[in-house]
Amino acid sequence: METSRRSVITAAAAAGLSAATAGTARATDRRAPVRELFGRLADGTKVHRWSLENGGTRLKVLSYGGIVQSLEIPDRHGRHRNVSLGFATLEEYVAASPYFGALIGRYGNRIGKGRFTLDGKAYQLSVNDGENSLHGGARGFDKRVWDVEGFTAGPDVGLVLHYTAADGEMGYPGTLRMKVTYTLTRRGDWRVDYAATTDRATVVNLTSHVYWNLAGEGSGSVYDHELRIAASRYTPVDAGLIPTGELAAVAGTPFDFRRAKTVGADIREANQQLLYGKGIDHNWALDKGITARPEPVAALRDPSSGRTLRIATTEPGLQFYSGNFLDGTLVGTGGHIYRQGDALCLETQHFPDSPNQPSFPSTVLRPGATYRTTTVHSFGA
Structure with a gap:
């Protein structure tokens, strides 16, 4: 994959500029x-909506839900297009958003039956996905107004978002104080740093729920996008999309993305896991596990535009969701109807239902400790 910087230099050269001038x-x-x-x-x-730009990447973020309303990157010819699904108005986000571009918490993904036990005490959470709790419950962090401040630091620009979740909010124990930093680097990378502290033992699993279509928002299916995931195992689910506790090999299944293949290559196979999710809606156990620094875990490419997305993270898991529940009832920022498969999500995370799965990496946060994770999105063409 060529870097986005090379694309800018190429475009500048075509316009009669030197490579040095283009770099400047x-x-x-x-x-x-x-x-x-x-x-x-x-x-x-x-x-409020915040707009910022750096390294060829243009980002618009709402204080409501920390939502990425749009993220524009250039194609192989230097032409920008929004590659993130979203809405044009606040009213649409409030009324019907399937987490478009949102900050997710207190617990990203699902917790079975909305229940878990911590230090011998049982907790009942807000249930909003059948009998399960999804993405923090009926009013998760995606539906809260965050305090946002803009910053410039050296060659970087960004936003710092703060939100404090009260003890008992959506059923979770502990007052959780969060700081999430969105940074656009000089190279146009979008970096997300999460940090949180608590005054009582709790569980935390924060993530970002951007819906990607590298051909451009509203352009149609992503089934021809090429995807690679650095994981040899995934977590199979039951009919409610709750992990069974097994770490199953991807070899010989539609879930094998160790070598790049198109998203739609095996998505219509007669596989029980695909039937449960109406497509792909599963967590990959990344081969690298938890790391101190972000390491590469996934790469996505759109052949038509040449745009690429590379993801590096400190997290042990990646939820790949193939946009299965987009049903033609929502109209996006560009005025187009969103249908099944018109985008995909790559959510870096700890595993779903970890509070009920002792063999999964722990998501428990205790007083005196700080929750920290980082994910970096790098773009090219």
Whole structure:
């Protein structure tokens, strides 16, 4: 994969600029974060939208849910397009969003029957996915207004988002204080750093729920995108999409993405796991496990535009969701209807239902400790 910097230099050369001049232009295209009023909630709370740009990447983020409303990157010809699904108005996010672009918590993914036991005490969570709790419950962090501040630091620009979840919010124990930092680097990478502390033992699993279509939002199916995931095992699920506790080999299954293949290559096989998810909606146990620094775990490429996305993370898991429940009832930012398979999610995380699966990496956070994870999204063409 060529880097996005090389694409800018190539485009500049075509316009008669030298490679050195193009490199300088790329290094100085930073745009400091700008805030504007996006809308108001029913109770009058203001929601702002922040716009920033660096290294050829353009990002728009809402204070509501920390939502990435749009993320624009250039194709092989230097033409920008939004590659993240979303809505044009706040009202649409409030009414019907399937977590488009949102910050997810207190627990990303599912917890079976919305229950877990910690230090001998049972907790009942908000249930919002059949009998299960999904993405933190009925009013998870995706439906909260975050405090947001813009920053510039050396060659980087970004946003710092703060939210404090009360003890007992959605059934979770502990007052959880969070700081999430979105950074656009000089090279156009989008880095997400999560940090949280608690005053009582609790469980935490934060992630980002961007829906990717590298051909462009509203352009149609992503089944021809090429995907590679550095994982030899995944976590099979039951009919409610709760992990069974098994770590199963991907070899010989539709879940084998160790070598790049198209998203749609095996998605219609008669496989019980695909029937449960109406496609792919599963967690991969990354071969690298938990790491101190972000390590490469996934690569996505759209052949038509040449755009690429590479993901590195400190997390042990990756949820790959193939947009199975997009059903043609939602209209996106570009005015197009979203249908099944029109985007995919690659959510770095700990495993679903970990509080009920002792063999999975722990998601327990205790007072005095700090939850920290990092995920880096690198773009090219």
